[in-house]
Amino acid sequence: xxxxxxxxxxxxxxxxxxxxxxxxxxxxxxxxxxxxxxxxxxxxxxxxxxxxxxxxxxxxxxxxxxxxxxxxxxxxxxxxxxxxxxxxxxxxxxxxxxxxxxxxxxxxxxxxxxxxxxxxxxxxxxxxxxxxxxxxx
Amino acid sequence: xxxxxxxxxxxxxxxxxxxxxxxxxxxxxxxxxxxxxxxxxxxxxxxxxxxxxxxxxxxxxxxxxxxxxxxxxxxxxxxxxxxxxxxxxxxxxxxxxxxxxxxxxxxxxxxxxxxxxxxxxxxxxxxxxxxxxxxxxxxxxxxxxxxxxxxxxxxxxxxxxxxxxxxxxxxxxxxxxxxxxxxxxxxxxxxxxxxxxxxxxxxxxxxxxxxxxxxxxxxxxxxxxxxxxxxxxxxxxxxxxxxxxxxxxxxxxxxxxxxxxxxxxxxxxxxxxxxxxxxxxxxxxxxxxxxxxxxxxxxxxxxxxxxxxxxxxxxxxxxxxxxxxxxxxxxxxxxxxxxxxxxxxxxxxxxxxxxxxxxxxxxxxxxxxxxxxxxxxxxxxxxxxxxxxxxxxxxxxxxxxxxxxxxxxxxxxxxxxxxxxxxxxxxxxxxxxxxxxxxxxxxxxxxxxxxxxxxxxxxxxxxxxxxxxxxxxxxxxxxxxxxxxxxxxxxxxxxxxxxxxxxxxxxxxxxxxxxxxxxxxxxxxxxxxxxxxxxxxxxxxxxxxxxxxxxxxxxxxxxx
Numbered sequence: 001x002x003x004x005x006x007x008x009x010x011x012x013x014x015x016x017x018x019x020x021x022x023x024x025x026x027x028x029x030x031x032x033x034x035x036x037x038x039x040x041x042x043x044x045x046x047x048x049x050x051x052x053x054x055x056x057x058x059x060x061x062x063x064x065x066x067x068x069x070x071x072x073x074x075x076x077x078x079x080x081x082x083x084x085x086x087x088x089x090x091x092x093x094x095x096x097x098x099x100x101x102x103x104x105x106x107x108x109x110x111x112x113x114x115x116x117x118x119x120x121x122x123x124x125x126x127x128x129x130x131x132x133x134x135x136x137x
Numbered sequence: 138x139x140x141x142x143x144x145x146x147x148x149x150x151x152x153x154x155x156x157x158x159x160x161x162x163x164x165x166x167x168x169x170x171x172x173x174x175x176x177x178x179x180x181x182x183x184x185x186x187x188x189x190x191x192x193x194x195x196x197x198x199x200x201x202x203x204x205x206x207x208x209x210x211x212x213x214x215x216x217x218x219x220x221x222x223x224x225x226x227x228x229x230x231x232x233x234x235x236x237x238x239x240x241x242x243x244x245x246x247x248x249x250x251x252x253x254x255x256x257x258x259x260x261x262x263x264x265x266x267x268x269x270x271x272x273x274x275x276x277x278x279x280x281x282x283x284x285x286x287x288x289x290x291x292x293x294x295x296x297x298x299x300x301x302x303x304x305x306x307x308x309x310x311x312x313x314x315x316x317x318x319x320x321x322x323x324x325x326x327x328x329x330x331x332x333x334x335x336x337x338x339x340x341x342x343x344x345x346x347x348x349x350x351x352x353x354x355x356x357x358x359x360x361x362x363x364x365x366x367x368x369x370x371x372x373x374x375x376x377x378x379x380x381x382x383x384x385x386x387x388x389x390x391x392x393x394x395x396x397x398x399x400x401x402x403x404x405x406x407x408x409x410x411x412x413x414x415x416x417x418x419x420x421x422x423x424x425x426x427x428x429x430x431x432x433x434x435x436x437x438x439x440x441x442x443x444x445x446x447x448x449x450x451x452x453x454x455x456x457x458x459x460x461x462x463x464x465x466x467x468x469x470x471x472x473x474x475x476x477x478x479x480x481x482x483x484x485x486x487x488x489x490x491x492x493x494x495x496x497x498x499x500x501x502x503x504x505x506x507x508x509x510x511x512x513x514x515x516x517x518x519x520x521x522x523x524x525x526x527x528x529x530x531x532x533x534x535x536x537x538x539x540x541x542x543x544x545x546x547x548x549x550x551x552x553x554x555x556x557x558x559x560x561x562x563x564x565x566x567x568x569x570x571x572x573x574x575x576x577x578x579x580x581x582x583x584x585x586x587x588x589x590x591x592x593x594x595x596x597x598x599x600x601x602x603x604x605x606x607x608x609x610x611x612x613x614x615x616x617x618x619x620x621x622x623x624x625x626x627x628x629x630x631x632x633x634x635x636x637x638x639x640x641x642x643x644x645x646x647x648x649x650x651x652x653x654x655x656x657x658x659x660x661x662x663x664x665x666x667x668x669x670x671x672x673x674x675x676x677x678x679x680x681x682x683x684x685x686x687x688x689x690x691x692x693x694x695x696x697x
Contacts, residue, residue, distance in 0.1 A: 042636045042637055043264070043271060043365070043540050044364050044365070044370070044371040044537070044540075044634070044636050045364055045368045045369060045370055045371065045634070046370075046635060046636070046637065047635065050172065050368035050369075051172070051265075051368055081453075082271045082272075082452045082453060082537070082538070082540075083451040083452035083453060083636065084636065084637045085451075085636070085637045085638060085639060085640050086448070086449065086450060086451025086452065086453075086454070086455070086640055087451050087452075087453060087454070090454075
């Protein structure tokens with residue numbers, strides 16, 4: 001039914017991503033399709049990684065661990081943006097298109113009255129992407 | 138990576154990224170840099186509540202700078218008559234008694250930058266030997282120019298050359314106490330029209346040339362180096378790591394960052410307020426309306442709204458685009474003035490002024506034993522303090538967009554190119570205005586109020602209504618580009634150097650800036666608080682001198 005799953009991950013908030021990671025792992029195993037873990041980092045040092053290389057390494061480690069855990073094929077696709085907080089959903093949508101993923105599994109927070117202030121990235125991706133989007137609450 | 142499947146797929150992913158250049162892959166390995174080992178974790182002192190609705194702010198820096206801003210506004214509004222003289226007296230004392238310190242430090246910054254351009258250290262690349270630039274030349278240059286000079290070019294491009302020209306023509310006058318009472322640079326050039334013109338232009342270029350850009354370059358280079366090459370957070374305190382070591386993550390660092398937020402927000406807000414007054418005066422001059430409190434508040438709201446739209450769209454989609462529009466408009470106006478103004482005079486004047494600048498530079502930048510004390514403290518020292526108080530903001534913004542450039546390339550673009558362009562701008566605008574006085578006997582621009590001199594000068598050229606309109610739009614756009622980059626910078630500092638804090642935080646800072654400007658505009662105290670902001674030039678001069686040391690140490694420690 002699906003060919004390739006794309007999972008956006010925020011390496012700084014892995015604790016809240018566990019359910020989404022498990023969901024993606026199950027789906028990939030069930031359909032026997034690969035998963036690409038996409039992470040977006042800024043170009044300046046951050047809490048997660050102090051250089052883009054370090055970020056890439058951590059994302060590759062995550063992909064390897066997920067592949068092991070679920071017995072699936074997994075790759076990592078680290079991306080940089082000069083301004084990740086403003087560009088995130090745009091960068092993700094482009095990655096979905098260009099990597100040829102047809103299913104996006106991503107975590108997002110439950111709807112909240114404050115969404116107008118801080119729109120959810122998941123909502124934005126779902127609204128504009130041509131792939132199917134599975135939002136994990 | 139133990140799983141072979143992952144390895145092969147990683148290679149496949151690499152191939153894919155090569156096929157799809159639009160998705161910018163992580164520049165893999167970027168080569169050796171000296172990463173500083175520190176126990177500090179970026180964001181460790183931050184307050185970030187939960188993932189669902191998190192604010193990501195540095196507890197100490199955010200809280201204290203917010204409180205200090207509030208306190209100073211209340212103080213200035215409530216006790217205006219009491220604090221205004223204190224603030225202005227402080228600024229005047231600094232620029233009068235410590236003028237030598239500002240001038241000396243300015244020279245050190247320029248010499249360091251020029252030295253680095255020619256030294257082998259210039260080969261070091263910001264972000265590691267294999268790093269690639271985030272922006273092309275045009276976008277990069279537009280952003281740093283729009284943030285760095287901005288609005289001053291519009292107001293001083295005509296008025297400053299004219300002012301120095303007039304005072305040079307007036308020559309030297311000595312008061313009863315034996316001190317000079319005139320404002321002429323150096324020895325003036327009494328009655329000599331040509332010499333006065335050259336001296337006036339040299340003095341103007343001195344204030345808008347190598348020195349201001351040297352100041353910005355020092356801050357920007359220190360931040361870029363310690364952030365991209367050493368892995369420290371992008372915040373002012375990182376440049377102090379060679380001095381304080383891990384103590385920069387404590388109070389010494391907090392104070393530096395709080396001071397930077399403070400200087401930036403008050404520098405921007407007071408400029409916004411004063412600029413709104415000037416822009417509305419321009420509106421009034423051109424269209425006959427706008428010079429009311431209501432008109433000015435509307436202007437500030439419009440400028441802030443545009444800046445908000447820009448920062449919400451981000452660096453690429455907002456700030457860069459706006460900066461390019463800004464530079465394109467400025468270029469349009471410049472080309473127009475050159476074409477319809479005294480073209481040949483501007484052309485020859487460009488080289489003559491550049492020569493005059495070179496000849497007079499040693500005398501103009503001499504920190505000690507100056508006879509032209511009014512010029513030194515009233516113009517030069519004031520400008521230096523002003524540029525330096527802006528340097529945390531401009532420097533940090535330049536650093537943010539300069540990853541992937543070599544030190545030499547960086548300094549060439551931040552120091553040399555803007556200086557050459559400033560000479561052209563000043564020659565075209567100031568030269569045209571002076572030529573109107575000298576050749577045409579038109580003194581309208583000379584006699585007009587400062588904020589109207591540009592429009593009075595344009596009024597004598599063809600298509601005046603169109604160019605004046607472009608001029609006023611340019612004034613507004615220059616404001617927007619300063620406001621948006623300023624809000625980005627404040628947000629980053631207040632988030633402990635994190636650039637991926639929620640967008641709503643930068644929105645907060647942009648709104649604060651607009652509100653401070655409106656409050657001060659209506660309640661009074663803009664000038665007083667600007668004097669306060671300029672006074673922060675003194676502590677930052679010391680900060681910059683330390684940064685010079687840190688740059689050299691940091692560059693020497695890079696693997697070569």
